[in-house]
Amino acid sequence: MSKFRKEFGRVNPSLSQAINEVSLSRRSIIKLLSAGAVMSTGLVAFPAISADAETPVKGGRLRAAVANASATDTLDPAKGNNSGDYTRQFMFYSGLTELDNKLAARPALAESIESSDGISWQIKLRPGVTFHDGKALTAQDVVFSLSRHKDPAVASTAINQAKQFSSITAVSPTEVKLVLTQPNFDIPAVLATSPFLILQDGTKNFSKAVGTGPYQCKSFTPGVSTVGVKNPHYWKPGLPHLDEVELMGVTDQAARVNALMSGDLHIVATLTANDVKRLRQSGQFGVLESKSGMYTNLIVRTDMKPGSSEDFVLGMKYLQPREIMVKTVMQGFGEVANDTPVPPWHPLFNKEIPQRPMDVEKARFHFKKAGMAGASAEIITTQNIEGSVEGGQLIQQLGRSAGVNFQVRRVPYDGYWSTHWTKDPLGYGSINPRPTLDLLFSQFYLSDAPNNESGWKNPQFDQLVVAARGERDQAKRKQMYGDMQALIYDHCGTIIPTFISSLDGYSSRVKGLEAWPSGMMMGYRFHEFAWLA
Incomplete structure (x- = not known):
């Protein structure tokens, strides 16, 4: 193990000391919070970086790194499940719609998408769009791309969203009719997400990617590297700026930052607060902070012991040092959360739910009720x-x-998502932002969601999710989503202590970057807009 890896793996000594001194007294809790305040001095949040006003330089080769890499890396939008997959897929494919930097859905391959009732949607395709192999985009490509998610054999991460597609038909070579099983006025935003990127009709081979995106696939080695070369016939005039982009997966945190500082990489995702400090001190690098709904959550499986006891789950919720995490571990680059996946800045955030405090006495009370007093858990x-x-x-x-008596077992990242995530009684997850609450709730909280992390099942919640999709009245919709948040807060086994700002580091040579709330590295689409000075 390298020196850097050991260094970054340790808990900050000041934090460790404060933890060891904690007792049940108010004075000790204040001391713990004060430790965080001292540690964060001099490293305060800074405003988002706006797009450079200079004229973009054309050409050049940019090398970027994400924190995800494994043999399961994929070019199939239906199977993408992490930021590396999303970034890679947005290089080669385009969607019918796309999200802008305000999370609004805009026309992309679809010139227009309209519905009067939220059930029947008319999609008119943009003329003149071609795939990388020269074939013209047609309605049949769209029918194929959307329909495949309904097939259980595809094992799509979006199968729950696709269940609402009652029929998808080609009205003409340039028009598609999408009929839903019930109204959903979020459909334009749903179709902007990476699973619904458009493939060529009949695509089965994903060793390469033939799409309509800004880059053509030159090479793809899962777990290692993806190289794209500029698509000269991209449907957006003047984009992309770069001739070539290499996207690497570098799971070692220190290695990513060291490669950026040495000049081997131009942009890297997923910085820690300590990385920010190093980069800012050098004066040769920028840091892109994007406030979003990204979070790390503690998953308590409610379908196995000890999480099958609601008292144990509640005890764990009272044991969350939320403010301490934001002030020490994140050094200010985050926000206190309240065990629901909706950030405080979101227009549908339920402000009526009381902030759950850290209360060791209440945790002890509920652990005792759960029969866990003196017990051990990993x-x-x-x-x-x-x-x-x-x-x-x-x-x-x-x-x-x-x-x-909690024991913490650190396991290798390689294979974590297939071996441990959602399988251990107590473990951690990491959720990237979703453009709508419906997508977030449908993927992670519905009883039959493919990624129902805690195994939580609540019929009332399920009914509200479906009803909210078809509600056009914004006040009623907000009430429904507020009720859903209350159910998660009271009963669900996913515990969300904080929201995390997305932090990306980049060389001063990289221009054109700005913060997007839809995800890291400009909503996984930096390669479309970035250029090298």
Whole structure:
């Protein structure tokens, strides 16, 4: 193990000392919070970087790195499940719509998408669009791309969204009619997400990618590298600026930052607060902070012990050191959360739900009711899920005062998502932003959601999700989503202590970057807009 890896794997000594001194007294809690305030001094949040006003330079080769890399890396939009997959797929494919930097859905391959009732949608395709092999985009390509998600054999991550597609038909070579099983006025935003990127009709081979996106696939080696070369016939005039982009997967945090600082990489995703400090001190690098709905969550499986006891779940919720995490681990680059996946800035955020405090006495009470007093429990963490190791260690220390002996086991990141995520009784997840609450709830909270992380099932919640899709009255819609948040807050086993700002580092040579709330690295689409000075 390298020196850098050891260094970045440790808990900050000041944080560790503060944790070890904690007791049940108010004075000790204040001391813990004060430690965070001292540590964050001099590293405050800074405004988002706006797009450069200079005239873009054409050409050049840019090398970027994301934190995800494994043998399961994919060019199939239906199977993408992390930021590396999303970024790679947006290089080669385009969607019917796309999200702008305000999370609004805009026309893309669809010149227009309209509905009067939220059920029947008319989609008119943009003329003159061609795939990388020269074939013209037609309605049949769209029918194929949307329909495949309904097939269980495809194992699409968007199968739940696709269940609402009652019929998809080609009205003409340039027009598609999409009919839903029930109204959903979020459809334009749904179709902007990476699973619904448009493929060529009949595509089965995903060793390469033939799409309509800004780059053509030159090479793809899962777990290692993806190289794209500029699509000279891209449907957006003047884009992209770069001749070639190489996207690498570098799971080692220190290695990513060191490669950026040495000049081997131009832009890297998923910085820590300590990385920000290093880069800013050098004066040769920029840091892109994007506030979004991204979060690391502690998953308590409610369909197995000890999480099958609601009292144990509630005890874990009272054991969350939320403010401490934001002030120490994130050093200000985050926001306190309240165990629902809706950030405070969101227009549908339920302000009526009381903020749950850290209360060790209440945690002890509920652990005792759950029969866990004096018992042991293991929390699974991995280094590349931001805040999971430190979060687990904080809970371990606080748990001693709450009467439960928590053991923290750190496992390798390689294989974490297939071996541990949603399978361990207590473990961590990492959720990227979603453009709508319907997408977020449908993928992670519905009883039959493919990624129902805690195994939570609530019929009332399920009914509200479906009803809210078809509600056009914004006040009624907000009430429905507020009720859903309350159900998650009270009953669900996914515990969300904080929201995390997306932090990307880049060389001063890289221009054209700006913060987008839809995800890291400009909503996974930096390669379309970036250029090299």
